Amino acid sequence: xxxxxxxxxxxxxxxxxxxxxxxxxxxxxxxxxxxxxxxxxxxxxxxxxxxxxxxxxxxxxxxxxxxxxxxxxxxxxxxxxxxxxxxxxxxxxxxxxxxxxxxxxxxx
Amino acid sequence: xxxxxxxxxxxxxxxxxxxxxxxxxxxxxxxxxxxxxxxxxxxxxxxxxxxxxxxxxxxxxxxxxxxxxxxxxxxxxxxxxxxxxxxxxxxxxxxxxxxxxxxxxxxxxxxxxxxxxxxxxx
Numbered sequence: 001x002x003x004x005x006x007x008x009x010x011x012x013x014x015x016x017x018x019x020x021x022x023x024x025x026x027x028x029x030x031x032x033x034x035x036x037x038x039x040x041x042x043x044x045x046x047x048x049x050x051x052x053x054x055x056x057x058x059x060x061x062x063x064x065x066x067x068x069x070x071x072x073x074x075x076x077x078x079x080x081x082x083x084x085x086x087x088x089x090x091x092x093x094x095x096x097x098x099x100x101x102x103x104x105x106x107x108x
Numbered sequence: 109x110x111x112x113x114x115x116x117x118x119x120x121x122x123x124x125x126x127x128x129x130x131x132x133x134x135x136x137x138x139x140x141x142x143x144x145x146x147x148x149x150x151x152x153x154x155x156x157x158x159x160x161x162x163x164x165x166x167x168x169x170x171x172x173x174x175x176x177x178x179x180x181x182x183x184x185x186x187x188x189x190x191x192x193x194x195x196x197x198x199x200x201x202x203x204x205x206x207x208x209x210x211x212x213x214x215x216x217x218x219x220x221x222x223x224x225x226x227x228x229x230x
Contacts, residue, residue, distance in 0.1 A: 001171075030213070031213050031214040031215075031216075033214075033215075033216040033217075035155075035217070041222075042204055042220040042221065042222050042223050043155065043204070043217070043220055044220070045216060045217060045218040045219075048209075048214070048216040048218070049214050049216070054218060086154065086155055088155075088216065088217070090213070090214065090215035092213070094171075095168050096157065096168070096170065096171075097145070097147075097157035097160070097208075097215065098157070099154060099155040099156070099157065100154075101154045102154040102155070
């Protein structure tokens, strides 16, 4: 089955740029989606289809996807961005949803 | 705006069946664009996809849970349900329902319900 690998944690100072990676075999050929989960809350979609943002999501959130790596970039990080972030794809070979293990972003 | 709300018992005994319902408001379940999914999150762990339900009753399940999971939609198509049989402590988790937007190569979840905590214990 398809596997997505994320680093368990990342840390960034306020105002700086955070980059959260998601690794998968030829992930660039898939459509990648990203979710933000603040403590005690349900996940929220922040980037879909590699690069698109749902309405209401700040422009500070952006995504890219190429080769074996997808990246969620958060510019001008704020304290409120501290959360767990999950990448997700659809594995068409097995008709399954696949989530990455999640990355905990700490704002220093 | 579509909203989802999970409901069901917060405590289930080992070996029994866990039953949850997701109520859909602000939209219809009958669109061909969407699937209706269940996802769970064990305490302190990541997200695990349980399965998907199409408005016509077609289902897709995570192979690791397939033998114990049943999903179905009610005839009014304003709610859908999840059953997990023969539960153990490993089934203790927050259970979320979510709408999955589905296309040829893309599938993402939006929105999600707020989640319901289910504990398996005697």
